[in-house]
Amino acid sequence: MKSLLKMTWMEAKLFLREPASAFFTLVFPLIYLFMYGMISGNEPTPMYDGQRALDVAIPSLTAVIIAMAGLMSNTMTMATYREKGILRRLQTTPVSPLIVLVAQVIVIFAMTSLGMLLLIAAGKLVYQVNFAGNVFSMLIGFVLSSLSFFGIGFILAGIMPTVRSAWVVAMVLLYPMLFLSGAFFSIEILPTAVQKVSAFMPLTYVVNLLRGLWAGEPWANHLLDVGVLVGMLLVGVIISAKTFRWE
Amino acid sequence: MNTIVQVNELRKTYGETVAIDEVSFEVREGEIFGMLGPNGAGKTTTIECLEGLRKPDRGTLRVLGVDPQRESHILRERTGIQLQQSNLPDRMKVWEALDLYASFYPKTTDWEELLVQLGLEEKRNTPFAKLSGGQKQRLFIALALLPDPQLVFLDELTTGLDPQARHAIWDLVRDVRARGKTVFLTTHFMEEAERLCDRVAILDHGRIVALDTPTALIHGLDAEERVIFNVDGPLPASFAKALPDAVRLEVEATRVIIHGKNDREIPLVSEVVNLLTGQGVAFHDLRTEQPTLEDVFLSLTGHQIRE
Known part of the structure; x- marks a missing residue:
């Protein structure tokens, strides 16, 4: 327990010292929010069933943070730790690999939450965004989305031979997902053929779920999203555990 | 004198390549035991089998009385290990590394004292990436000494260091022995083996070709x-x-x-x-x-x- 606490605290410090990861999870989403604010203004839009673009932006950008934290920060940290022999050094101590993984999950999750809180705070203060949902539901949706996405990062770091190859695959997965999942703009404006592709993007389900819960829709409307994410979470945990290597 | 490490007919292959074959030796309590040989002779394979990081194909191993594979958890707490290739996160500071690693063991020595003894006190707030090669090695020695181990493994400790740093590290290793610990090290530097080790096993192509004190080896040469x-x-x-x-x-x-x-x-x-x-x-x-x-x-x- 003492090791887990120390390890988690250490990883949190290291995360914040890494300018890229701190920027993409904490600052980048805010920049996007303000860009939305400038472009779309404060009027309700028919594209989002009468909600303002900014109201929708908060859950959408939360999905973006989750994707970046899971695919960029998580993949990079774990792949680098393995390639540089940092995990190998840990292997010579009595510490369990589980503690390494759990500390990593806690930190990435805490940073993702912090990113979301900053978004909500900025949205409330600057644009008085409207939250129609239930805080508790939103929280559960957020935890489920985050954990199911972090698994992808662990799997990539576990199966790709080098940091570079893990990074390339992470980017190849991340970019189409950001644009085709509806995180940045509603997929309804895309051609039908492209909309079909979005069904294969795991992030689509995060966007749908978070946006729905944010707008106050019941869970019953999102059983598919929940099913896909729970499935991803289970696969993620099993494969991460199986593919974990110290070196 | 107690036997700390006992190796009997150790063999390890990687595919077709035989890394070590029929290697047998003993390490006694309180000595600096060196394994000397060129790169690829099988030194790191041997040391990693002893550390429990690799599984031997054949042979019996006893380290501090236990099997390094089956009872690795006991070894982890009682041995200190410096690996040939390993790192810490670039932005982790010296004191943070010691503080973190100290939390992994049930019982440790005071790391503040280790900082002083290894001459790292001024560098306590320096991130790992900013340390020189010699300072990194000293930090790794400190991490190896942290659990107050009976046995310390040092793999190619001074490779890549300048002569001055190398001599400073040798003094540190002698200090470790003076504290009653047993040291098992590998090296491809003749001078290091000659000046530092109590006994040396000379390894070539996966076999021990000679094992004795450096003086006896030299005298036995009839040179x-x-x-x-x-x-x-x-x-x-x-x-x-x-x-x-x-x-x-x-x-x-x-x-x-x-x-x-x-x-x-x-x-x-x-x-x-x-x-x-x-x-x-x-x-x-x-x-x-x-x-x-x-x-x-x-x-x-x-x-x-x-x-």
């Missing part, structure tokens, strides 16, 4: 030592005549080299100096050259350690 000096004028013929039969004389202008076996009753150098002063021959810049482990290695394996 020659040399006395070298310069004379001002020509060397008198009477000098050459007075030399013992077993000794070979070589003269190049004013430079004189005398070769002789190193198992003589009277050291060759005193015999030569007595003769020179007795005959009133003026000489200067006299020095002797002893055989080294390099010569031992060459005569045992037929090749130089660095090719």
Whole structure:
């Protein structure tokens, strides 16, 4: 327990010292929010069933943070730790690999939450965004989305031979997902053929779920999203555990 | 004296390549035991089998009385390990590394004291990436000493360090022994093995070709030592005549080299100096050259350690 606490605290410090990861999870989403604010203004839009673009932006950008934290920060940290022999050094101590993984999950999750809180705070203060949902539901949706996405990062770091190859695959997965999942703009404006592709993007389900819960829709409307994410979470945990290597 | 490490007919292959074969030896409590050999001789494979990081194909291993594979959790708490290749996160500070690693063990020494002893106190707030090679190695030694281990493994400890840093590290390793710990190290530096180790196993192509104290290895070699000096004028013929039969004389202008076996009753150098002063021959810049482990290695394996 003492090791887990120390390890988690250490990883949190290291995360914040890494300018890229701190920027993409904490600052980048805010920049996007303000860009939305400038472009779309404060009027309700028919594209989002009468909600303002900014109201929708908060859950959408939360999905973006989750994707970046899971695919960029998580993949990079774990792949680098393995390639540089940092995990190998840990292997010579009595510490369990589980503690390494759990500390990593806690930190990435805490940073993702912090990113979301900053978004909500900025949205409330600057644009008085409207939250129609239930805080508790939103929280559960957020935890489920985050954990199911972090698994992808662990799997990539576990199966790709080098940091570079893990990074390339992470980017190849991340970019189409950001644009085709509806995180940045509603997929309804895309051609039908492209909309079909979005069904294969795991992030689509995060966007749908978070946006729905944010707008106050019941869970019953999102059983598919929940099913896909729970499935991803289970696969993620099993494969991460199986593919974990110290070196 | 207690046996700390016992290895019997250890064998490990990687595919077709035999990394080590029929390697047997013992390490005794309180000694610095060195494994010397060129790159690829099987040193790291051996040390990693002992550390429990690799599974041997055959052979029995006992480290601190336990099997390193099956009871690795016991070893982890009682051994200190410095790996040949490992790192810490770039932005982790020296004190943070010690503080973090201290939390992994049930019982540790005071890491603040280790910082002082290893000369890292001024660097306590320096991130790992900003440390020099020697400072990184000292930090790794500190991490290895953290659990107050009975046995310390040091793999290629001074590779890549400048001579000054290397000598400082040697002093540290002697300190470790002075604290009653046993040290198992690997090296491909002859000088390191000769000056630091109590006993040395010479490894070549996965087999131990010799195992003894450095002095015994050198003496067992039956090699020659040399006395070298310069004379001002020509060397008198009477000098050459007075030399013992077993000794070979070589003269190049004013430079004189005398070769002789190193198992003589009277050291060759005193015999030569007595003769020179007795005959009133003026000489200067006299020095002797002893055989080294390099010569031992060459005569045992037929090749130089660095090719």
